[in-house]
Amino acid sequence: MTEKKPGLSTRCVHAGELKDPNGSPHTPLYTTTTFAFPSTAALLDVVDGRKPGSLYTRYGLNPTVRSLEAKLASLEGAESALAFSSGMAAETALFLAHGRAGIICLGDAYGGTLELLAAQLPLLGIRTAFLLSSELERLDGLLADGYGLVFLETPTNPVLEIFDIAALAGRAHRHGALLAVDNTFASPVNQQPLALGADLVVHSATKYLGGHSDLTAGALMGSGALIDAVFGWRKNLGTTPAPEVCALLARSLRTLVVRVRQQNSSALQVAEAMARHPWVRRVLYPGLPGFPNHAVAARQMSGFGGMLTIEVDGDTATGTAVVDRLRLFAIAPSLGGVESLATQPVTTTHHGLTEAERARRGISGAMIRLSVGLEDAADLIADLEQALA
Numbered sequence: 001m002t003e004k005k006p007g008l009s010t011r012c013v014h015a016g017e018l019k020d021p022n023g024s025p026h027t028p029l030y031t032t033t034t035f036a037f038p039s040t041a042a043l044l045d046v047v048d049g050r051k052p053g054s055l056y057t058r059y060g061l062n063p064t065v066r067s068l069e070a071k072l073a074s075l076e077g078a079e080s081a082l083a084f085s086s087g088m089a090a091e092t093a094l095f096l097a098h099g100r101a102g103i104i105c106l107g108d109a110y111g112g113t114l115e116l117l118a119a120q121l122p123l124l125g126i127r128t129a130f131l132l133s134s135e136l137e138r139l140d141g142l143l144a145d146g147y148g149l150v151f152l153e154t155p156t157n158p159v160l161e162i163f164d165i166a167a168l169a170g171r172a173h174r175h176g177a178l179l180a181v182d183n184t185f186a187s188p189v190n191q192q193p194l195a196l197g198a199d200l201v202v203h204s205a206t207k208y209l210g211g212h213s214d215l216t217a218g219a220l221m222g223s224g225a226l227i228d229a230v231f232g233w234r235k236n237l238g239t240t241p242a243p244e245v246c247a248l249l250a251r252s253l254r255t256l257v258v259r260v261r262q263q264n265s266s267a268l269q270v271a272e273a274m275a276r277h278p279w280v281r282r283v284l285y286p287g288l289p290g291f292p293n294h295a296v297a298a299r300q301m302s303g304f305g306g307m308l309t310i311e312v313d314g315d316t317a318t319g320t321a322v323v324d325r326l327r328l329f330a331i332a333p334s335l336g337g338v339e340s341l342a343t344q345p346v347t348t349t350h351h352g353l354t355e356a357e358r359a360r361r362g363i364s365g366a367m368i369r370l371s372v373g374l375e376d377a378a379d380l381i382a383d384l385e386q387a388l389a
């Protein structure tokens with residue numbers, strides 16, 4: 001009889017945890033930078049890869065780091081995972097290891113990702129292309145031209161656009177290209193890109209995986225072969241996270257499912273309340289039945305996440321006035337923490353874009369992006385209502 005795979009909540013608590021001879025119920029924190037061996041022969045076994053073992057923390061060969069990575073892999077249903085010092089570090093290693101034939105970025109991505117792709121990787125001779133969802137008919141032409149990696153976020157920031165992961169994986173694979181999905185907004189609780197056909201998943205673990213706005217980290221998950229190809233890049237870029245951060249992230253992951261499910265529920269309540277509000281022109285939330293691509297979201301997501309964007313009836317100044325009147329939501333970029341945050345994309349994530357480029361991407365000054373935390377939904381709704389009054 002094959003054993004049933006434990007559920008996601010069980011894996012959040014138990015996957016990857018090391019059995020500790022002193023009885024600790026979870027992996028101890030090994031802060032050491034290096035590990036000692038009983039003999040030179042034993043050291044060479046690990047150095048030459050004949051035996052697994054701890055060696056040097058920057059290599060990631062540290063029990064606290066490896067234990068976290070086993071948990072991260074398990075949560076995305078991956079064979080293997082690597083942890084990084086930030087989400088951008090994970091993306092940099094991903095692009096350098098698997099994007100050298102050319103990278104196609106679909107839709108809106110995090111501003112740092114766009115800058116890395118548009119301004120920095122081309123300096124190394126890596127060609128990059130950008131297609132909005134309205135331009136997807138150009139994808140096959142670029143793939144036929146040899147671009148080897150398709151990269152996307154879904155839902156996107158800040159308009160929560162949904163891309164069909166299974167369909168795009170099929171298109172990439174027909175041309176021998178890989179599909180990598182930034183799953184930061186959804187988290188593995190709401191969306192499992194590898195099960196839908198993606199080859200690699202990347203996270204800013206700074207967001208939902210960390211969940212408390214108190215750590216910076218990244219993660220990359222995929223098949224053993226694809227992740228092995230990234231290992232040397234991380235090792236020599238030096239972007240392995242500190243063991244202290246790994247232990248804190250593993251602590252956070254044990255409560256990931258309960259946090260994200262509560263955030264899903266509260267975000268839906270906030271979205272529904274805002275959709276009824278006379279001063280709110282639009283609510284962008286994949287969980288609302290009228291939302292474009294709601295059907296795709298309902299098919300590929302098991303929850304709709306804690307992120308939504310409202311567009312108030314007015315202009316940029318109106319949006320700023322509403323944000324400045326919020327008392328419970330803090331005015332801050334970032335997302336995914338226990339505390340609710342509000343930000344106008346024109347003042348933070350998309351501040352660097354021209355007016356024309358923002359319009360092309362459907363981003364207006366009256367938009368306010370909300371990251372719904374773990375406060376009571378009724379209190380969050382009351383705060384928005386008093387700010388809009």
Ligand SMILES: Cc1ncc(COP(=O)(O)O)c(C=O)c1O
Nearest residue numbers: 086087088110182184204206217
């Ligand atoms: C969707 C997404 N991906 C990647 C990143 C980069 O992550 P980090 O700040 O951990 O480097 C961010 C940061 O805001 C993000 O929102």
